[in-house]
Amino acid sequence: MSTSTAPTLPPISTLNTLPPDSFSSTVALLFEPVPALTEPLLAQRPYSSYTHLIQTATSLLSTLSASSRLDIINAHPRIGAPSNTLSALSAAEQAKGFSDASPKSTGERLKELNDRYEEKYGFRFVVFVDGRGREEIVPVLEQRLKEGTRDGEMEIGLGDMMLIAKSRLAKLTGEAS
Numbered sequence: 727m728s729t730s731t732a733p734t735l736p737p738i739s740t741l742n743t744l745p746p747d748s749f750s751s752t753v754a755l756l757f758e759p760v761p762a763l764t765e766p767l768l769a770q771r772p773y774s775s776y777t778h779l780i781q782t783a784t785s786l787l788s789t790l791s792a793s794s795r796l797d798i799i800n801a802h803p804r805i806g807a808p809s810n811t812l813s814a815l816s817a818a819e820q821a822k823g824f825s826d827a828s829p830k831s832t833g834e835r836l837k838e839l840n841d842r843y844e845e846k847y848g849f850r851f852v853v854f855v856d857g858r859g860r861e862e863i864v865p866v867l868e869q870r871l872k873e874g875t876r877d878g879e880m881e882i883g884l885g886d887m888m889l890i891a892k893s894r895l896a897k898l899t900g901e902a903s
Contacts, residue, residue, distance in 0.1 A: 733755050733898065734898060735752065735755060735756075735776065735895075735898045735899055736752065738773055738774070738775055738776055738778075738779075741753075741771075741773065741776075741779075742771050742772040742773060746768055749764065749767075749768050749771075750764040750765075750768070753767060753779070755894065755898065756776070756779075756780065756891040756894050756895060757783065757798075757801075757887065757891055758801045758802050758803070758887075759801060760797055760798050760801035761797075762790065762793075762794035762795075762797040762798050762801075763783060763786070763790075763794075763798050763801075766786050766790070767779065767782060767783060767786070770782050770786075776895050776899060777895070780888060780891050780892055780895065783888065783891065784888050787884050787888075795880060795884065796848070796849055796880075798884065798887070799849045799850060799852055799880065799883045799884060799887070800849050800850050802850055802852045802883075802887055802890075803850075804840050804850055804851070805836060805840065805851060805852075805853060805855065805863055805867075832860045832861055832864060833860060835864055836860055836863065836864060836867070839851075839864065839867045839868060839871065840867070842871055843867060843870070843871055846871060846876075847874070847876050847879050847880075848876065849879075849880065849883070850883070851867055851870070851879075851883070852882075852883035852884075852886050852887055852890075853866055853867070853883075853886050854886040854889040854890055854893070856893065870882070
């Protein structure tokens with residue numbers, strides 16, 4: 727990705743005044759596009775910082791309906807999904823550790839485990855990849871399939887989404903949360 731097309735975040739003062747569609751598309755850089763989260767975040771404006779926005783999102787998660795929480799977690803892309811189906815930031819995060827050099831069998835195993843996870847829990851597997859390769863994610867997914875509960879996995883997945891948002895914020899602005 728060239729520097730000229732790299733996603734950017736406007737100053738928080740600008741975010742606080744954006745119309746709803748622009749607010750939602752900007753916040754999607756941190757959380758992926760999902761109205762179940764962006765609409766309540768819009769209603770909570772103004773924010774003093776992007777860190778404040780992420781803290782508010784984290785607090786909102788426990789107040790939302792089960793259906794909204796499901797929409798939020800399912801807005802996140804599948805681990806190992808084709809890069810042309812991912813947001814620019816998701817593609818960059820997964821590309822760091824997910825190279826074409828990964829054995830084809832690892833990608834197939836990841837797809838199989840993703841399918842089993844979604845069948846067992848009813849939503850997508852979400853993990854803070856943080857540059858780990860496919861080979862490192864497979865045992866995490868296997869363990870969570872073996873030991874997890876639906877409620878526990880929902881909490882872990884939503885928590886990891888907030889870690890992803892914090893990491894994206896740091897990369898986009900240098901703002902630590």
